Amino acid sequence: MEEFYIDSDGIKLHAKLERIEGADKSPLCILIHGFTGHMEEDHIIAVKDAMLESGVSVLRAEMYGHGKSGGKFRDHTLYKWVTNALSVVNYAQSLDWVTDLYISGHSQGGLLTMLIGGMRCDDFKAILPLSPAWMIPGIAREGNLLGIDFDPVHIPETLYREDLELSGDYIRVAQTIHVEDEIARYEGPVLIVHGDADSVVPYSYAVKAQELYKNAVLVPVRGADHCFVGYIDELADAVKAFFKTI
Ligand code: FER
Numbered sequence: 001m002e003e004f005y006i007d008s009d010g011i012k013l014h015a016k017l018e019r020i021e022g023a024d025k026s027p028l029c030i031l032i033h034g035f036t037g038h039m040e041e042d043h044i045i046a047v048k049d050a051m052l053e054s055g056v057s058v059l060r061a062e063m064y065g066h067g068k069s070g071g072k073f074r075d076h077t078l079y080k081w082v083t084n085a086l087s088v089v090n091y092a093q094s095l096d097w098v099t100d101l102y103i104s105g106h107s108q109g110g111l112l113t114m115l116i117g118g119m120r121c122d123d124f125k126a127i128l129p130l131s132p133a134w135m136i137p138g139i140a141r142e143g144n145l146l147g148i149d150f151d152p153v154h155i156p157e158t159l160y161r162e163d164l165e166l167s168g169d170y171i172r173v174a175q176t177i178h179v180e181d182e183i184a185r186y187e188g189p190v191l192i193v194h195g196d197a198d199s200v201v202p203y204s205y206a207v208k209a210q211e212l213y214k215n216a217v218l219v220p221v222r223g224a225d226h227c228f229v230g231y232i233d234e235l236a237d238a239v240k241a242f243f244k245t246i
Contacts, residue, residue, distance in 0.1 A: 005069075006061065008087035011080075014039070014068035015088070018048065019057040019097075027100040027125070028057045030088055034107030034133065036164070038067035043106060043228050043235060047130065050236035054243035056102065061088045063109070074158075074165045077173040078115075078136070081108070085116045089123065104128035104239075107201060107226065111136055111179065114209070117190075118182025126189040126246055128239065131226055133201045134209060140174035183212045190216035191242040193235055195224025217242065 005012040016039060020026040029051050033044055039060040048058045062069040063084045065076035085103075092101055103124055105113040110132025117127040139145060143152035146161045152175065159166040190213045194206035203220070210218035219238040224231035 006088055006091045008064075008084045011064055011070040011084065013061050013063070013070070013084055013088065015059060015061045015091075017057070017059045018052060020052065020055055023055075025097045025099050026055060026057045027102065028059055028092055028095065028098045029102035029104055029128070030085075030092055031058050031060045032063060032085065032088075032103075032105035032109035032112055033060075033066065034105070034109050034131075036066070036073070037106065037109070038062055040067075041106075041227070042232060043130075046228075046232045046236045047104065047106075047239055050239040051104075051243070054240050056243060057098075059088065059092055061085075063112070074167050075169070077167075077170050078108075078111070078177055079173045081112050082115055082119075085112050086119075089116065089120060093123070100125040102126050102128065104130060105132075106130045107133045108136065110134070114179055114186075115177070115182050117188075118185035121185045121187065124186075124188060126191065126242070127186065128191045128193075128242065129209070130193050130235070131195065131198055131201050131228075132192065132205070132209065134179045135201065135205050137174050137177040137179060140171050145171060145174070180212065183209065187214045189242075189246060191238065192216055192218045193221060193238045194218065195221045195226065195228055195231065197223050198226045200226040 002017045064071040064080040065073040110129035113129040155168045196203045228235045
């Protein structure tokens, strides 16, 4: 395992790279956590290990305001995450041992996976959005995030929820994003894994995404919540089965 930082326009992104032992060349998957998440969460580690077992090297990276990366949580926005993810993709493409490239992310990282998949549609052999929180832009336009109602035109300075503080700029940015456009651009294989007992991101969004993508498989995990607690093996099995088909 190599641990290092990737520069993203002056922001240091904390990264860990695990390569397939003994292989000169291999495919690589970029793997990204969700909102308030980080690269050591159980579901991220399980997906990482499933990929390594499938012969796919893994580059985990933490986005702006998360984990050991630069920036404050309050100031993160989806544009900053998009800029960060593009920097990680550019880094991955500079590695001479990488054959095929993949991208995966959980929840807000799954939304990011869907956006980057469309923006760089020629560069990924497949994409794997996991419990993707792709309702965020739509609900931001309607005036609700984190279960908090706000005026979607006159946006508050700060959103507060328990110990979380999020800048109004998060809302302003989210409102401009149209995930359907990026879904339409990506024609390669897509794996969506989603727990049908997810109370953070409704399972119905996974069904809708599967319908909109040209070539997507949805693996429902019956009874699983947002982070697949108690269902980590089902998540890992879905990832391993997908790579067997690719
Ligand atoms: C929200 C629902 C879910 C939201 C963010 C998320 C900022 C992200 C969840 C995750 O990444 O795990 O209303 O608002």
